[in-house]
Amino acid sequence: MQSVGGQGFFELRILGRRCLLTFAHVLAPNPVIDLTINGQPRSFPAPINVSALVEQLELAGKRIALERNGEIVPRSKFDAVELEDGDALEIVVAVGGG
Numbered sequence: 465m466q467s468v469g470g471q472g473f474f475e476l477r478i479l480g481r482r483c484l485l486t487f488a489h490v491l492a493p494n495p496v497i498d499l500t501i502n503g504q505p506r507s508f509p510a511p512i513n514v515s516a517l518v519e520q521l522e523l524a525g526k527r528i529a530l531e532r533n534g535e536i537v538p539r540s541k542f543d544a545v546e547l548e549d550g551d552a553l554e555i556v557v558a559v560g561g562g
Contacts, residue, residue, distance in 0.1 A: 497549040510549070514542040517553075527558035 495510040501521075508520065514537055518524055530537045531554040537545055547553075 497547060497551075499547060499550075500552045502554055508547075512547050514545045514547065517547060518542065521555070523555070523557065529556045529558075530554070 496507045497510040497512065498505060498507050499517075500506070508517065512520075514530060514532070518528070518530075530542075532545065532547070533552055
């Protein structure tokens with residue numbers, strides 16, 4: 465069996481004077497990662513970075529502080545920080561008032 469670009473497999477069998485070529489298309493499951501956000505388990509499509517997570521949580525444009533596994537993630541690093549399965553996040557949203 466040979467892999468075809470990660471999309472499937474083909475097999476070539478020689479049967480006497482005949483050849484049999486079979487191809488099986490293998491659908492990869494949608495990978496997900498499990499995160500804990502403010503103590504609550506959540507699942508998201510993988511891969512995902514902090515910026516994409518903030519978008520999915522509808523927090524884009526809001527003043528937030530985000531901690532990943534006990535370390536503060538600066539807003540300037542949101543695009544660069546890829547989240548990993550099992551990460552624990554704490555997200556605080558600043559609320560103004562008077």
